[in-house]
Amino acid sequence: MTQEANTVILQILLLAAAVGALVYFVRSGQSVGVRASKRIAFGAFIVLNIYAVLRPDDLTYLARAVGIGRGTDLLVYLLVVSFVFGMLNTYLRDREISQHLTNLARQIAVRDAELTRRENDLEQRLTALEQQATTNGHRPATTEPAATASADEVGTARSTGS
Numbered sequence: 001m002t003q004e005a006n007t008v009i010l011q012i013l014l015l016a017a018a019v020g021a022l023v024y025f026v027r028s029g030q031s032v033g034v035r036a037s038k039r040i041a042f043g044a045f046i047v048l049n050i051y052a053v054l055r056p057d058d059l060t061y062l063a064r065a066v067g068i069g070r071g072t073d074l075l076v077y078l079l080v081v082s083f084v085f086g087m088l089n090t091y092l093r094d095r096e097i098s099q100h101l102t103n104l105a106r107q108i109a110v111r112d113a114e115l116t117r118r119e120n121d122l123e124q125r126l127t128a129l130e131q132q133a134t135t136n137g138h139r140p141a142t143t144e145p146a147a148t149a150s151a152d153e154v155g156t157a158r159s160t161g162s
Contacts, residue, residue: 014053022046038089042086 001009052059052075061072068074104117 018049
């Protein structure tokens, strides 16, 4: 193959990758939570990548205009800046998620402590009521089904005098 044919094949592959990234970003379920500025920046980045693939000489011209020798160097510098931005964005999002998890863990711990306190309070009240019932001569009521007598047994016990 000639140099020109290899260039065209590479351009097609790079364009397909850029369009694929754009389609994935737009169709991704996570894109709902992404801010509009990030969507615009990513879209512009993809458009610039497509333009650089189709017109590499313009990238070289732009690079020379800003004082960089080659378009490839300019592209590498821009990719480094993009990578740093992406890493910073990931770090900040991770820190935010970590803070949310910490807050949730605190809320659950407080709720569990409150539930435990209420359970202990109810147990103390129940114990006090049972002690009060036994000192007044009443048998404490039990909630177990096997310990409760049926109506027939109660009537039999009353009639025999036991």
